[in-house]
Amino acid sequence: GSQGDREPVYRDCVLQCEEQNCSGGALNHFRSRQPIYMSLAGWTCRDDCKYECMWVTVGLYLQEGHKVPQFHGKWPFSRFLFFQEPASAVASFLNGLASLVMLCRYRTFVPASSPMYHTCVAFAWVSLNAWFWSTVFHTRDTDLTEKMDYFCASTVILHSIYLCCVRTVGLQHPAVVSAFRALLLLMLTVHVSYLSLIRFDYGYNLVANVAIGLVNVVWWLAWCLWNQQRLPHVRKCMVVVLLLQGLSLLELLDFPPLFWVLDAHAIWHISTIPVHVLFFSFLEDDSLYLLKESEAKFKLD
Numbered sequence: 512g513s514q515g516d517r518e519p520v521y522r523d524c525v526l527q528c529e530e531q532n533c534s535g536g537a538l539n540h541f542r543s544r545q546p547i548y549m550s551l552a553g554w555t556c557r558d559d560c561k562y563e564c565m566w567v568t569v570g571l572y573l574q575e576g577h578k579v580p581q582f583h584g585k586w587p588f589s590r591f592l593f594f595q596e597p598a599s600a601v602a603s604f605l606n607g608l609a610s611l612v613m614l615c616r617y618r619t620f621v622p623a624s625s626p627m628y629h630t631c632v633a634f635a636w637v638s639l640n641a642w643f644w645s646t647v648f649h650t651r652d653t654d655l656t657e658k659m660d661y662f663c664a665s666t667v668i669l670h671s672i673y674l675c676c677v678r679t680v681g682l683q684h685p686a687v688v689s690a691f692r693a694l695l696l697l698m699l700t701v702h703v704s705y706l707s708l709i710r711f712d713y714g715y716n717l718v719a720n721v722a723i724g725l726v727n728v729v730w731w732l733a734w735c736l737w738n739q740q741r742l743p744h745v746r747k748c749m750v751v752v753l754l755l756q757g758l759s760l761l762e763l764l765d766f767p768p769l770f771w772v773l774d775a776h777a778i779w780h781i782s783t784i785p786v787h788v789l790f791f792s793f794l795e796d797d798s799l800y801l802l803k804e805s806e807a808k809f810k811l812d
Contacts, residue, residue, distance in 0.1 A: 515580035515587070521568040528560035552593035552651050562590060579767040585652070589771035598772045599649035602780035607642030609784050610635055613791030621795055625802040630677045631794045637663075637670045638787070645780075661716060662703050668723050669695050675730045678797070724759075728752055742800065747793035751786055758782050 515521060532541050533556035541556045565582050572580055579587065591597040614635035621628055641663035648660035673688075673695055681688035702719060706712065735749040761779040768774040 513581035513584055515565065515568055515572075515582035518568055518580070520571060521564050521582070524564035524567050525557075525560050528564060529557060532556055532560065548593050553653070554593060554651075586768050586774055587771060588768055588774075591772075594650050595652055596649040596774075596777070598768075598774070598777035599780055600646055602777055602784070603642050603645035603649055605784050606780060606787060607639055607646060609787050610638045610642060610791070613788055613795075614639070617791060617795050617798070621798045622802060624805075625798040626682055626805055627678060627794070627798045627801055630674055631798060634670050634674050634794075635791070638667055641667045658707065658711070661706070665702060665716075665720055665723070666699060668720060668727055669699055672723065672727045672730065675727065675734065679730070679734050682801070728756060742797075744793060744796035744800065747789055747796065751790045751793065754786050754789075755783070758786070 531537060538556055541559070542550070545554070545559075561582075565587050568582075569579060569587050572578070581587075585596075588596045594600045614632065617631060617635065621631075623629075641660075644656065644659040644663045648656040650656075673692060676691050677688055680691075706716060731748060731752050735745045735752070738745050739749065758779055761775050761782065764775045766775060768777070
């Protein structure tokens with residue numbers, strides 16, 4: 512719970528609203544006038560009561576000169592059509608679209624014979640899946656969509672570590688990569704099982720993602736610094752890693768949404784769009800370099 516949903520005025524309002532609108536003839540009346548897109552997105556009478564009472568409570572807080580409270584762990588957002596958090600939903604969709612465009616570009620310009628081709632394509636699909644669930648979660652926050660958003664985000668970080676392992680170690684030592692892949696899959700399975708079956712612990716999830724995120728950053732950055740003179744294109748990767756670290760600080764700037772739409776999380780999602788484009792551009796350059804290198808080696812052999 513959060514300050515807003517613990518307020519007696521909010522709780523009484525929701526209770527009263529549900530009694531008046533969410534049973535018998537009143538419920539039928541609610542359903543008959545509810546837009547079809549709202550019912551398809553799973554918005555119930557109870558959800559509507561919570562939404563209306565949230566704004567009643569926010570109004571009273573502002574009237575009495577208090578700070579805007581959070582409700583159920585979230586800031587109050589102005590709903591647009593069936594989008595619960597319009598800016599974050601649109602930004603997630605645009606991140607997904609950028610990933611799709613760059614995947615198509617990668618497949619157009621990089622032949623499948625490039626040593627990193629299949630690993631890069633798999634990373635693009637994992638990213639696309641994560642942005643799909645991020646869009647769904649910000650459109651409609653339920654237990655299922657929240658879990659899918661969190662789990663798929665963890666999968667992207669783990670796959671980025673795997674991508675780094677293949678690039679730095681795996682091309683020379685495939686057996687090491689196979690063992691490392693098995694370890695990462697085991698880690699993901701344990702992580703998802705604990706959060707799904709035992710307890711959904713937000714603190715643990717955050718610590719786990721920060722830990723694997725740091726491994727990801729340090730590994731990529733070390734490899735980039737080691738190779739930047741020999742391979743000029745790795746500078747793109749360095750910029751991506753540093754930008755993602757810098758932009759993640761936006762998440763610490765937790766403020767009530769501007770115009771009830773734009774919060775720090777939405778700004779973070781918007782700012783990552785060009786970063787993804789740059790990373791895929793690096794993967795494309797690097798894959799073409801590796802292809803050239805393997806062809807030269809083949810000719811020598």
